[in-house]
Amino acid sequence: MFQTLRKISLGIGAALVLSGATLAMQDEAVAEQEAKAVIELFTSQGCSSCPPADKLLGKLARRDDVIALTFPVDYWDYLGWKDTLASPAYSARQRAYAKARGDGQVYTPQAVIDGANHAVGSHASDIRSAIASAKDRLKNARVSLKMRTEGDTLIITAGAAPKGARVKPATIWLALVKKAETVKISRGENRGQTITYHQVVRNMTPIGHWTGQRVTIRLPKHHLQSGDSDGCTVLLQQDTAGPVLAAVEMKNW
Secondary structure, eight states: OHHHHHHHHHTGGGTEEEOOHHHHHHHHTSOOOOOOEEEEEEEOTTOTTOHHHHHHHHHHTTOTTEEEEEEEOOTTGGGSOOOSSOOHHHHHHHHHHHHHHTSOOOOSSEEEETTTEEEETTOHHHHHHHHHHHHHHHTTTOOOEEEEEETTEEEEEEOOOOTTOOOOOEEEEEEEEEEEEEEEOOSSTTTTOEEEEEEEEEEEEEEEEESSSOEEEEEEHHHHOOTTOSEEEEEEEEBTTSOEEEEEEESOO
16 A cells, blocks of 8 residues: 555656636635644554543544544554554654654654644643644644545645745645554553554555645545545645644545
């Protein structure tokens, strides 16, 4: 699947369509929706502090104003249990966030909100505060982001930057997501437990770049569908680990 997505991303130049009258008319016909908060939970099957955060993310994922994602990390595997869902790429993403923020804080369970703030993933009140802070910080930088299907084609459209906004290059990420995965853990700090992980990212790849102008990306959906995912989430993010300017999800293929 990674190779397939890589081929798609490498050929994305052929799939990009810049702004045009037809797209403008389509956008005008669609009512704007308030931006949803993106909560990325960095967790590990080998972390005894993580199960409460995994359970909380399941609750947050049911909210209409939240897009929740679980990123299992691999750096606790040495404690005696190899995380069955983890990827070194997710550990690298978490470290990139810490570097971008400048605080160097990498831990589990860690919730990163809108790419801008972080909180302990099991502390609901701190997550609520981080959501409010990020919402206020990014209120003048939000960008329209839409996703739809036409037959076998997945169509993603990122709008232009708001008037007066300071534009920085952004990455358009595509995450393949599984709604839930239940794991029986037999070793390590959580041995004997059976834990359900929610909105688990099974693969994530950059599919395009945004520089303030409207762009549209078209992808063949059948290349993305697999037994490891139920749907997908798209993020528009400054640089590769900066604030999330927009997000949209398709929970069912």
